[in-house]
Amino acid sequence: MSHLIKIFPADISFSGESEKTLLDAALDAGIHLEHSCKNGSCGVCEAQLLSGEVRDAQESLITAGNNILTCSCHPVGDVSLQATYYPELAGQMKKITPCKVVSAEYVSADVLKLILRFPPTAQINYLPGQYINLQYQGVTRSYSVANADEKQGIELHIRNVPGGQMSQLVFGGLAANTLMRIEGPCGTFFIRKNDRPVIFIAGGTGFAPVKAMVESLLAEQTQRDIYIYWGMQQEEHFYSSLPQQWSSQYTHIRFIPVVSSDQGEWQGRRGFVHNAVVEDFDNLEDFDVYACGSPVMIEASRKDLMTLGLPAKHFYSDAFTVSK
Missing domain, CATH: 2.40.30.10 (Translation factors)
Structure with missing residues (x-):
């Protein structure tokens, strides 16, 4: 049976079925709600259920007024949600x-x-x-x-x-x-078009999307200040010299590698990668932050950086979850 699903404040709607999650129904309709891992681990797809009822992954009934994960909830009837929708991705079909x-x-x-x-x-x-x-x-x-x-x-x-x-x-x-x-x-991890300075926080191979986004900014000849914080457990784990090349070639790009291990002869920054950002900035009110790595790193970054004035709507993330 088909159900009507409405999204606010965008005021758009689409059809969904009880067999499909709210997120899958939206994506099938070409409507890109905020999401990342799609398995319930990262929490990026959290939305508020404004009306109607849904069932979660444990088959528990959730009623209006509660927050839900669109990637793991199925509509029971017609529902309305308060969720983030990205018109920049309109028409993009998987x-x-x-x-x-x-x-x-x-x-x-x-x-x-x-x-x-x-x-x-x-x-x-x-x-x-x-x-x-x-x-x-x-x-x-x-x-x-x-x-x-x-x-x-x-x-x-x-x-x-x-x-x-x-x-x-x-x-x-x-x-x-x-x-x-x-x-x-x-996914909904991409560069938002504005003039705000950018902080990238990457853990491990979380450097991959950062590399793509920096390349796109350079192709656009952006003058936005760009800070790249890349964390690895050991110095030898850094697998690309590109961030250092960028920082040497462009005055508006700064690269800060961070090693989490306290062993070895590393002479640079040590500790958790997001803590280096906390140490370097007093106020993040005017910044955009893009974090990519483990869910633990992302949640710690979100929590600690918001204490420095970073607006929640200017923190963007992509969680890497490990699958065997």
């Missing part, structure tokens, strides 16, 4: 596209840079910062796109997850021209 491996390069001991190419007529039409679902030999995993221009194909940064199904498939040898598929574009 689709499955075949692709082939151009190269698979080990850029560190546990990170693979994978370059994929597509048929000449294929267009992904992603925004830098979004992610795709990589499909290979029956396994599907989500990875952020690490380059801004799809004419160059798609670049992915894949971390070797011990015991991970996709890791076991791609680490150890991927031949050129190996056939894969991607599904996308996905």
Whole structure:
């Protein structure tokens, strides 16, 4: 049975069924509500249920006045939500596209840079910062796109997850021209158009979408101040020299690498990566912050940076959840 789902304050509506989550119904209708992981881990898709009833992943009935996760709740009848909607993504439809491996390069001991190419007529039409679902030999995993221009194909940064199904498939040898598929574009992580200075906070391979977004800003010849905070456990884990090159070439870009381990001979910043931001700024009222990494890092960043005056609506995040 079809139900009417209304979104406020955008005042838009679409149809949904009890078998589909509210988020999936919205995306199928080409309506992009805020989301990231889609499995209930990150909390980015939280919305307020204004009217009607929904059932969550545990089949519990939730009534109006409560906050819900659109990625895991199904409508019981007609409902209305207060949720963030992105007109910038209007018309962007997720689709499955075949692709082939151009190269698979080990850029560190546990990170693979994978370059994929597509048929000449294929267009992904992603925004830098979004992610795709990589499909290979029956396994599907989500990875952020690490380059801004799809004419160059798609670049992915894949971390070797011990015991991970996709890791076991791609680490150890991927031949050129190996056939894969991607599904996308996905997510609502992208650069908002304004003149506010930007702080990027990346943990591990969370650098991938940051790389794509910085590339897009440079292509636009932006003069916005850009701060890149990249956290790794050890110095040798930093797998790209691009942030340092950018900071050397452009006066409006600053790169701050942060190592979390207290071992080794690292002479730079140590600790949790978001704490370096807290140490460097007294007031973040005029900034945009884009954080990408583990849900724990993102939640800590959100909480601590808002104490420095960062408006909640100017904190954007993409949570990386680990799948085996």
